[in-house]
Each structure stands twice: as C-alpha cells, then as structure tokens.
Amino acid sequence: MELEKREFTVLVSSVASDSHTWNLVFLQLLLEELGHRVVNIGACVPDDLLIASCVRHRPDLVVISSVNGHGHHDGVRVINELRSHPDLIGTPVVIGGKLGIGGVDNARHTDDLLRAGFDAVFDDSAPIAAFREYVDALGALTAVTA
Amino acid sequence: MSRIAHQVSSAVAFGDFVAEAAAAGRLVVQPRMGFSDPGQMRSGLIATKLADATTVGTITLDSYTRVGADGEARRALAEGVALNGYPIVAHEPSTTAAVVEGLRGRGFPVQIRHGSAHPEPIVAALLGAGFTATEGGPVSYCLPYSRLPLRDSVDNWSRSCELLAAVPDAHLETFGGCMMGQLCPPSLLVAISVLEGIFFRRHGLRSISLSYAQQTDAGQDEDAMRALRRLGREFLDGVQWHVVVYAYMGVYPRTPKGALSLLAGAARLAARTGGARLIVKTVAESSRIPTIAENVAALEHAARAAERAGTAPAGDDDSAVYQEARAIVDAVLDLDPDLGRGLVRAFELGYLDVPYCLHPDNAGRTRGHVDGAGRLAWSRIGALPIGHLVTPPRAEGMTSATLLTALTHVERTFDDERLERTAQMTLTTTTAGTTTAPPSPREHLTSPVTRTVMRVQDKALTAAREYLRDNGFTELLPAVIGPVTDPGGRGSKQVDVDYYGHRYKLMTSAILYKQASLLGFDKMFSIAPNVRLEPPETANTSRHLAEFHQLDVEIAGAKRDDALKVVEELVAAMVDRVVTEMPAELEELGRDKDAFTDLLSGAFGRVTHGAAVADLRGLGHAQSADAEIDWEGEAILSRKSSRPFFITDYPKGSRGFYDREDPAEPGVLRNFDLIAPEGFGELCSGSEREFEYARIVARMRETGENPAKYGWYLQMVREGIPASAGFGIGVQRFVRYLCGLDAVWQASAYPKIPGVVSW
Ligand code: B12
Numbered sequence: 065m066e067l068e069k070r071e072f073t074v075l076v077s078s079v080a081s082d083s084h085t086w087n088l089v090f091l092q093l094l095l096e097e098l099g100h101r102v103v104n105i106g107a108c109v110p111d112d113l114l115i116a117s118c119v120r121h122r123p124d125l126v127v128i129s130s131v132n133g134h135g136h137h138d139g140v141r142v143i144n145e146l147r148s149h150p151d152l153i154g155t156p157v158v159i160g161g162k163l164g165i166g167g168v169d170n171a172r173h174t175d176d177l178l179r180a181g182f183d184a185v186f187d188d189s190a191p192i193a194a195f196r197e198y199v200d201a202l203g204a205l206t207a208v209t210a
Numbered sequence: 211m212s213r214i215a216h217q218v219s220s221a222v223a224f225g226d227f228v229a230e231a232a233a234a235g236r237l238v239v240q241p242r243m244g245f246s247d248p249g250q251m252r253s254g255l256i257a258t259k260l261a262d263a264t265t266v267g268t269i270t271l272d273s274y275t276r277v278g279a280d281g282e283a284r285r286a287l288a289e290g291v292a293l294n295g296y297p298i299v300a301h302e303p304s305t306t307a308a309v310v311e312g313l314r315g316r317g318f319p320v321q322i323r324h325g326s327a328h329p330e331p332i333v334a335a336l337l338g339a340g341f342t343a344t345e346g347g348p349v350s351y352c353l354p355y356s357r358l359p360l361r362d363s364v365d366n367w368s369r370s371c372e373l374l375a376a377v378p379d380a381h382l383e384t385f386g387g388c389m390m391g392q393l394c395p396p397s398l399l400v401a402i403s404v405l406e407g408i409f410f411r412r413h414g415l416r417s418i419s420l421s422y423a424q425q426t427d428a429g430q431d432e433d434a435m436r437a438l439r440r441l442g443r444e445f446l447d448g449v450q451w452h453v454v455v456y457a458y459m460g461v462y463p464r465t466p467k468g469a470l471s472l473l474a475g476a477a478r479l480a481a482r483t484g485g486a487r488l489i490v491k492t493v494a495e496s497s498r499i500p501t502i503a504e505n506v507a508a509l510e511h512a513a514r515a516a517e518r519a520g521t522a523p524a525g526d527d528d529s530a531v532y533q534e535a536r537a538i539v540d541a542v543l544d545l546d547p548d549l550g551r552g553l554v555r556a557f558e559l560g561y562l563d564v565p566y567c568l569h570p571d572n573a574g575r576t577r578g579h580v581d582g583a584g585r586l587a588w589s590r591i592g593a594l595p596i597g598h599l600v601t602p603p604r605a606e607g608m609t610s611a612t613l614l615t616a617l618t619h620v621e622r623t624f625d626d627e628r629l630e631r632t633a634q635m636t637l638t639t640t641t642a643g644t645t646t647a648p649p650s651p652r653e654h655l656t657s658p659v660t661r662t663v664m665r666v667q668d669k670a671l672t673a674a675r676e677y678l679r680d681n682g683f684t685e686l687l688p689a690v691i692g693p694v695t696d697p698g699g700r701g702s703k704q705v706d707v708d709y710y711g712h713r714y715k716l717m718t719s720a721i722l723y724k725q726a727s728l729l730g731f732d733k734m735f736s737i738a739p740n741v742r743l744e745p746p747e748t749a750n751t752s753r754h755l756a757e758f759h760q761l762d763v764e765i766a767g768a769k770r771d772d773a774l775k776v777v778e779e780l781v782a783a784m785v786d787r788v789v790t791e792m793p794a795e796l797e798e799l800g801r802d803k804d805a806f807t808d809l810l811s812g813a814f815g816r817v818t819h820g821a822a823v824a825d826l827r828g829l830g831h832a833q834s835a836d837a838e839i840d841w842e843g844e845a846i847l848s849r850k851s852s853r854p855f856f857i858t859d860y861p862k863g864s865r866g867f868y869d870r871e872d873p874a875e876p877g878v879l880r881n882f883d884l885i886a887p888e889g890f891g892e893l894c895s896g897s898e899r900e901f902e903y904a905r906i907v908a909r910m911r912e913t914g915e916n917p918a919k920y921g922w923y924l925q926m927v928r929e930g931i932p933a934s935a936g937f938g939i940g941v942q943r944f945v946r947y948l949c950g951l952d953a954v955w956q957a958s959a960y961p962k963i964p965g966v967v968s969w
Pocket of ligand 1: 127133159160162163165242244273276294353355460461498
C-alpha cells in the first residue's frame with residue numbers, strides 16, 4: 065500500500081491564562097502550508113472550551129502553544145483534563161512555545177509534560193523543522209491506519 | 211553620579227511626580243517588572259528606586275491574575291511555581307503592604323500594570339493596598355488580552371474608571387499605543403490611545419497618560435508622537451496628562467547590544483518629542499522574564515541615552531499620522547454620545563479594526579506591513595475611515611515565512627546592525643556550526659574603522675611606553691617560543707612547534723620569562739604576543755581571540771597594592787592621551803568621551819571575589835564561589851559600574867600556580883582582575899607572585915601540572931628569583947573598550963577568531 069499523506073484536521077489553541085496570539089497565527093499558517101485543515105480557537109481558552117472543541121471537531125492532532133511562561137503549569141492541568149475525557153485518551157496532543165519563565169532553562173519542563181500525557185513537547189529552543197517532521201510523520205502514520 | 215540628584219520631586223501622586231520631572235527636563239524611566247515572590251518584588255522596587263535615573267516603580271501582575279484565575283495563582287504559589295508577575299489578588303493584602311512598606315510614596319510612586327478585561331477585583335485589590343496609579347483601557351485591555359466580548363469589557367472598565375476616579379491622586383494610563391505590539395500602523399495606535407484617554411476623562415479621571423509604542427522607523431515614530439501630543443492638547447485640555455513611550459513591544463532583538471541599542475532609540479524618541487515617561491525593555495526580553503539587575507541596567511541605559519538625546523526640531527504636527535488618527539477619532543466620536551457604546555459600534559462597523567488581532571469582535575479586515583523604507587504602512591484598510599487619505603498597495607498573500615519576516619524586521623535590523631555596522635562579515639562554516647569570520651585582508655585593513663582603531667592603539671601604546679619609561683621600566687622584547695609556557699589558559703590549547711626535534715610551545719603568556727627578567731631588571735615591560743587556541747564556542751563572545759597581545763609589566767619586590775597603583779596610573783595615562791589627542795577619532799567611532807569621565811577622575815573601584823559572588827547571588831545570578839567570575843556575572847558587574855574596578859582575592863584553584871597564595875589567609879590568592887564598565891568585561895589580570903621553590907612546586911602539583919616539564923624555570927627558581935608583582939593588560943580588549951567596539955577582533959589588524967579559519 066502507498067504511504068500517502070492525508071489532510072487532517074489540526075486544532076490550534078492556547079491555554080486559559082495565555083493571551084498571546086502571534087504564535088497561533090504563525091502555527092495556523094504553517095500547518096495550512098503543510099496541507100492540513102486548521103481550527104484555531106485562539107488565546108485565553110478556558111479548559112472546558114478546549115475539551116468541548118476537541119470533542120466537537122475530533123481533530124487528528126491538537127497543537128497547544130503558550131509563550132507567557134505558565135505553559136508548563138497550565139499544560140499539565142490541561143492534558144490531565146483532556147486525557148480523562150474518554151474520547152480524547154488517544155488523540156495526539158503536543159505543546160510548544162516558551163513553556164517557563166527561565167529562558168534556556170525551560171527545557172527542564174519537557175519531561176514533566178511528557179509524563180503528564182503530551183505526545184511531544186517543542187521547547188522554544190527546538191527548530192521549527194522538528195515540528196514539521198513530527199506533523200509529516202503523523203500524517204504518514206494516519207494514512208497507514210486509516 | 212549622585213543618586214540624590216535624581217530626586218527631582220517629592221510628589222506623592224504619580225501624575226504630579228511625572229509632571230515635575232518633565233518640568234525639570236528629566237525623562238522618567240520605568241521598568242515592566244513583576245515577580246511572584248514578595249521578597250523579590252520588594253528587592254526589585256528597591257533596586258528601581260536606587261537606580262541611577264529618575265524612576266517610578268512598577269508591579270506587573272501575572273497572567274493568572276489578569277484572567278481572574280486567582281485560585282490557579284494560589285495553587286502555583288503553594289507549589290512554589292514562579293509566575294510571570296505579582297499576583298496581587300492571590301497574595302494577602304498584608305503581604306502586598308509589606309512589599310512596598312517604607313518605599314512607596316514621596317518621590318517614588320508605584321504603578322500597577324496588568325492587562326485585564328475584567329479588572330474590578332484587581333482595581334479593588336490595588337486601591338485596598340493603597341495604590342492609585344494603574345494602566346488599562348476598555349479596548350486595549352480587551353483585544354490583546356482576552357476573549358471577553360468588547361461590550362463587557364467596556365462595562366467593566368466604565369465601573370473601574372469610576373472606582374479609580376473616586377480616589378484622590380488616581381492616575382490611569384491607556385495601553386492603546388501598543389495593542390498587539392507590532393505591525394499596526396501608528397495612526398490607529400494614536401487614535402485608540404486618544405479615544406481611551408477621552409473615555410477615562412468622561413468617566414471622571416483627572417490624571418491620564420496616553421501611550422505610544424516605538425515601531426519600526428524613528429522618523430515615523432516622531433510624527434506619531436507629535437500627532438499624539440497635538441490630539442492630547444485638542445481633546446484633554448483641562449486634565450493633567452502626559453505621554454508615555456514604550457520601548458518596542460514586538461519581537462525583540464536577541465543580542466544584548468541589539469536590545470540596548472533599540473532601547474536607546476526609544477529613550478531618544480521620548481526625549482526628543484516631549485514624552486515624559488518611558489517603559490523600558492531589557493536584554494532578556496526576547497527570551498524570558500528579566501532579572502532585577504537586567505531591569506536596572508535597562509533603566510540606567512535608557513536614562514543615559516535620554517540625557518544625550520537633545521530635542522527634535524519642531525517638525526510637522528500635521529503629518530499623515532495626524533491626519534489619519536484625527537479622521538479615526540472624529541469618526542468614532544460621531545457614532546454615539548456615549549463613547550463606550552461608540553467604541554463597540556466602531557468595531558462592529560470596522561472603523562476600528564486592528565491588524566492581526568484574533569479577538570472575535572475585531573473585524574480582521576485590515577493588514578499592516580513594513581514598507582521598503584522600513585516604515586509601517588497599510589496593506590489593507592478594511593472599513594477604516596481613512597479611505598480619503600490612504601491608497602494601500604495590493605496586499606500580498608501571507609505565508610508563515612512572510613509573517614515571520616515581517617515580525618522579525620526590527621529584531622533583524624538591530625541584531626544584524628550590531629554585526630554588520632563596522633564590517634561586512636561573511637559566514638564561514640566551522641566544526642561547531644556557523645561562526646562569523648573576519649573580512650578579507652583588503653577589506654579589513656582598508657576599512658576606515660580598522661584604520662582609526664589602529665591609530666588609537668598606536669596612541670595608547672605610545673602613552674603606555676612613555677609612562678612606564680618615565681617610571682623606570684625597561685622594555686624587553688618578548689620570547690615567542692619555549693620548551694614550556696603558562697598553563698593558565700582555561701580550556702584553551704597550546705600550540706606545539708618542532709624545535710630541532712624538540713616539542714616547543716608558542717607562548718600562551720609571558721609569565722615565566724617575566725619572572726626570569728627580574729634577574730637583570732627590577733622593573734620591566736613587554737608587549738608580548740600570546741597564542742591560545744580557545745574553544746570554538748568562544749568565537750561569538752566578542753572577547754576572545756586565538757592570537758592577541760598583552761602589555762606585560764613585572765616589578766621586583768612589589769606587593770599587590772603597588773601593582774594596582776601602576777595599573778591605575780597606566781590605564782589613566784593611556785585613556786587620557788587618547789581622549790585629549792584623538793577626540794575626532796573617538797567621535798568618528800561613535801565613542802562618547804564622557805564614558806571615561808569617572809575613570810579619569812579618581813581611583814578605580816575594588817571588590818573582593820567573595821563580595822562579588824555575594825553581590826551576584828543577591829541579584830539572582832548563580833555564581834560559583836570557587837571559580838572565576840563567569841562571563842555573564844562579569845558582564846552584570848561590569849554593566850553596574852561607571853568606571854573600571856578591581857576584583858581581588860580569587861580562590862585558589864581558579865588561577866595558575868604563580869599567583870601568590872595569601873600566607874595569612876590560605877586558599878585565597880593575592881591577585882586581581884581589572885574589569886571595564888559598560889559590559890566590556892575583563893581588561894587585565896595580575897598578582898603578587900610565588901617565588902619560593904618549594905611553594906611553586908607544591909602549587910604546580912595542586913593545579914595538576916607536572917613539575918618535570920618546567921626544567922629551566924624550576925632550576926632558576928631553585929637558585930633564587932626576586933619576589934614580585936605584575937600584570938598583563940590585554941591590548942586588543944583594552945582598545946576595544948577605548949573605541950567602544952562590538953567585538954575584540956575589530957581591534958586586531960590581523961584577527962584570529964577562535965575556531966575560524968583566518969588569514
Ligand atoms: C508581542 C508580545 C506581547 C503582546 C501580545 C499581543 C498578542 N495578543 O499576541 C502583548 C504586548 C499584549 C503581550 C502581553 C504579555 N506578554 Co508578551 N511578548 C510579546 C513579544 C514581544 C513578542 C511575541 C511574538 O509576537 N512572537 C512572534 C511569534 C510568531 O513567535 P513566538 O510567540 O515567540 O513563538 C515562536 C516559538 O516559540 C514557536 N512556538 C510557539 N508556540 C509553539 C507551539 C508549538 C507546538 C511549536 C512547535 C512551536 C511554537 O513558534 C514561534 C515561531 O518561532 C515577546 C518577547 C519577544 N519574543 O520578543 C513577549 C513575551 C512572550 N511576553 C511575555 C509576557 C510575560 C507577557 C505578559 C504576561 C505581560 C508581562 N508580564 O510582561 C502579557 C500576556 C498576558 C497573558 N494573559 O498571558 C514574556 C514571556 C516570558 C517567558 N515566557 O519567560 C515575553 C517573552 C517577554 C518577556 N521577556 O518578558 N506580549
């Protein structure tokens with residue numbers, strides 16, 4: 065069988081405490097250029113709105129972005145809630161941005177976030193190519209199992 | 211400079227304080243500072259108050275408090291998670307009272323900055339804690355900060371304005387001049403700022419500030435400032451008001467020099483165009499919440515830049531920015547006698563429409579771009595009421611790459627400018643990724659900058675030779691190779707040469723021969739080449755060269771204090787000669803000769819290594835007590851000082867075997883470094899020397915050196931050499947400091963950058 069990339073739906077969101085949006089605009093454009101349909105639910109997204117949106121849109125991938133420095137704290141809370149919803153246990157969910165207030169030091173939050181249930185963590189220091197590769201690989205994987 | 215000199219006013223009220231400073235011709239500078247730990251918040255306010263500038267204090271609130279998630283803020287505090295600001299609602303009122311106790315008030319007003327579309331709990335908390343100055347706005351604290359419907363934000367801000375207006379001395383600043391931080395043409399920012407100012411006034415406020423954030427072009431910014439002040443005069447007559455400038459609010463330069471240079475531009479903008487107050491940004495802006503020290507450095511840097519700025523020529527106060535802003539303000543004011551309802555309607559109609567704003571109540575039909583001249587321009591105006599004034603070019607499609615290019619325009623200009631200004635550098639690939647290589651011999655040696663710098667070096671060395679000769683020193687020509695050399699270079703490698711079948715070394719420093727020289731000369735000096743293959747990672751520190759020169763001095767029978775005195779006099783002699791005889795050259799290099807006023811007016815500062823470590827730790831920098839001050843720490847201390855200073859008494863283990871251990875205080879060395887101010891870092895290292903055979907051998911063993919390698923030297927020491935003290939001044943580093951250069955390689959005629967293939 066051919067491994068063909070499939071267009072899938074990506075839900076882009078920030079977390080409840082974060083109002084930055086340039087990051088979201090950027091990610092939306094990037095994902096659209098990779099050939100995917102993007103639902104961008106914006107900044108300051110309360111946890112229940114995020115869950116409701118995920119349940120409604122059934123995204124193939126959820127991309128959470130936060131740069132205000134609270135991402136590591138908000139991220140753990142959000143992923144616990146997502147993972148405790150029966151429909152979202154297996155949905156690929158990634159987080160990225162400036163996840164703490166410590167600059168290069170932020171990479172130390174990665175393990176906690178992975179342990180809490182994220183499928184991948186893209187710290188600010190990682191090149192955006194790593195994210196692109198992740199999304200491409202996920203596209204290929206979806207094609208096989210679909 | 212005396213700190214007292216900055217006490218321009220003993221005013222209690224925020225607006226009065228700023229007005230009195232403005233009348234005295236001083237720009238008020240203010241940080242954007244906020245820490246969740248009350249102790250750190252207090253230290254930050256103290257440091258702001260003591261900074262060498264006319265300051266007001268800031269408490270910036272964290273993101274949880276801004277969105278009303280006070281429970282989440284409490285949970286984070288309990289878990290010891292550091293927040294991005296001070297949670298004024300979650301902390302007990304008594305905690306906040308303790309933060310400002312004895313600090314706030316006469317001569318030091320403190321403003322609460324937040325970013326909330328439902329501000330009542332915050333306003334209640336700040337009033338409850340005795341604060342009267344804050345920031346906000348129905349539009350500017352909603353669209354960039356919240357998904358709350360604009361209508362609700364207008365209601366919330368109406369009530370909050372009235373709460374504030376009921377308090378004497380209340381001051382409210384609009385965030386309208388910033389909005390999304392970037393890519394919004396200035397006229398819309400000016401219009402929103404003015405409209406919110408009018409909103410505040412109509413809700414009873416009597417002391418107001420209008421804001422404007424620095425954008426991409428200094429000339430356009432000056433037009434915008436004049437437009438804003440003219441509109442202020444037209445609409446806010448009768449209330450107390452001033453204009454506050456924000457240092458650039460978009461993607462910020464990453465290099466410290468780029469960041470500081472952009473900040474200086476904002477300070478100049480404010481000073482030249484009648485801005486009364488400036489909110490600064492720090493060198494950490496692009497990456498993380500800044501430390502207290504970084505905030506203070508930014509305040510002082512901005513204050514100095516403002517002092518030097520002068521005033522702008524009267525200029526056009528009827529510019530395109532004014533025309534567009536006035537058209538928008540008029541159209542919005544005409545919509546409804548109630549400005550709150552008018553604002554909501556204006557967004558529905560697209561009379562107000564902020565580029566790239568995702569808020570559901572923003573129409574999203576406008577776009578801004580950076581035009582070919584570097585100015586912000588409209589590419590789409592949607593329904594903005596400026597169609598008669600603007601014909602935007604056809605908007606190009608937007609991709610993630612073109613968006614990033616537009617967003618990073620300022621960052622790249624300022625980061626690259628620092629790299630490109632003095633030499634067009636080409637990129638060369640080395641083992642460790644990409645590093646900048648120096649330009650070709652022809653480019654470098656014919657460059658006016660190099661030629662001026664070399665003449666400054668020549669002048670400084672001439673002055674040094676004269677001073678030393680007049681004081682009884684003899685110049686000896688240095689050795690270049692020998693069987694053994696100084697092991698001291700941390701992390702650097704020595705270069706071997708084949709000397710008739712023996713493995714000799716290129717000198718990493720002259721120390722062994724300096725001590726030998728004393729056998730024939732009590733006071734000697736050399737200008738000696740050193741080769742140290744520093745790790746390639748140091749290529750970008752701006753301060754390492756693989757080949758450089760030291761002005762080496764050694765004095766028989768001298769103690770450390772004798773050496774310190776010679777350093778002070780020698781450095782002053784060189785600086786004085788250059789400042790006196792080469793003012794035109796310094797000016798050509800953009801070097802302000804006032805930078806040396808403190809240096810030339812007295813003794814240098816002195817601090818022990820232990821005290822420097824404690825100082826750095828106090829400022830939140832994790833400095834090891836057993837090592838040399840690290841690069842960042844040195845830069846922090848260097849930036850804090852206005853003249854060179856000595857760090858003395860390094861711990862044993864951090865230096866070579868020849869630095870004398872204090873007989874009275876084992877473990878502590880009788881040595882020193884001289885650190886330049888302004889972030890230029892170390893200029894000179896020296897010490898009293900070990901000279902007794904047994905001690906030298908013991909110290910060699912302790913530092914992991916094999917005494918067997920040091921044949922001729924140890925033989926000589928065993929037979930006896932004089933006690934001495936001496937030092938070496940890094941010639942290229944010193945010239946870099948004198949000329950204010952970005953990187954040390956620019957002070958070398960034939961630069962060898964670590965790890966870079968060079969000519
Ligand atoms: C513009 C800006 C604002 C605007 C935002 C307007 C808006 N609605 O978007 C305004 C002025 C309103 C603002 C407000 C605040 N800001 Co702000 N802001 C910035 C600034 C200057 C630029 C951000 C930007 O536009 N970047 C461009 C976009 C495209 O890139 P990006 O966001 O950096 O994301 C990149 C990567 O991180 C990555 N990425 C991001 N997310 C993800 C996710 C995934 C999955 C992947 C793969 C990659 C990825 O992709 C992007 C492209 O490389 C930055 C500092 C800077 N960078 O210079 C501060 C900054 C992000 N802000 C900061 C803060 C703290 C705030 C405030 C809390 C105020 C405060 N205390 O100072 C509030 C936010 C309130 C809240 N509720 O959260 C801090 C965060 C500190 C930290 N993390 O350590 C910064 C770093 C400034 C600083 N040094 O203090 N801000």
